[in-house]
Amino acid sequence: MHRSAPPRQPAARLAASAAVVLLASACAARHSASPSSMDTPANCAVPSSTSTSTSTSEGGGTAARYLAIANAGNQRLDTDFDHLNGPDQGHLSAAQADLRDASATEHLFDHCLRAIRFLPPTQAVATSLFAVNEARADLTATAAHATSLTRLAGYEKQLTAANVPVESAVTTIRQQLGLPPPPPS
Secondary structure, eight states: OOOOOOOOOOHHHHHHHHHHHHTOOOOSOOSSOOOOTTSSGGGGOOOTTOOOSOOOTTOHHHHHHHHHHHHHHHHHHHHHHHHHHTTTTTOHHHHHHHHHHHHHHHHHHHHHHHTSOOOHHHHHHHHHHHHHHHHHHHHHHHHHTOSSHHHHHTTHHHHHHHHHHHHHHHHHHHHHHTOOOOOOO
């Protein structure tokens, strides 16, 4: 799972909107978000017959399950970034909803990730990914409680830093599963 890198805003808006742009993800009940294939924990299960063109030591089914939850989560994260860069930009309550949705998406991804049984080397990385993504989700939820856009902007550096270990673990898992690297963030 990754977070897209937001475009930089003009200096006059930087304090109010840069952090908002960096803070997104999604999955929970959101006023205008479209349904996701990850909306409920029951949807974490990808049928074992799901195949992928990837040939790995863990089997195509494991890679397909991981890719399914990663793609669904990334789509939701991208949707939130689009909202934060567009209609929600500069609106605290909308930004807070985007952040709550982001945190819920990250938690749901982690729940789905734990349902996948990887081979031991990949399982170790998945366990690490779970831990660092849960920490990121908790930080995102905390940022969602900011009472002003200025306070929200104060979370920018922390949230950016929280992305680094997540992206590293995601890259490693994809390599071990024989999947292409994650989209650039």
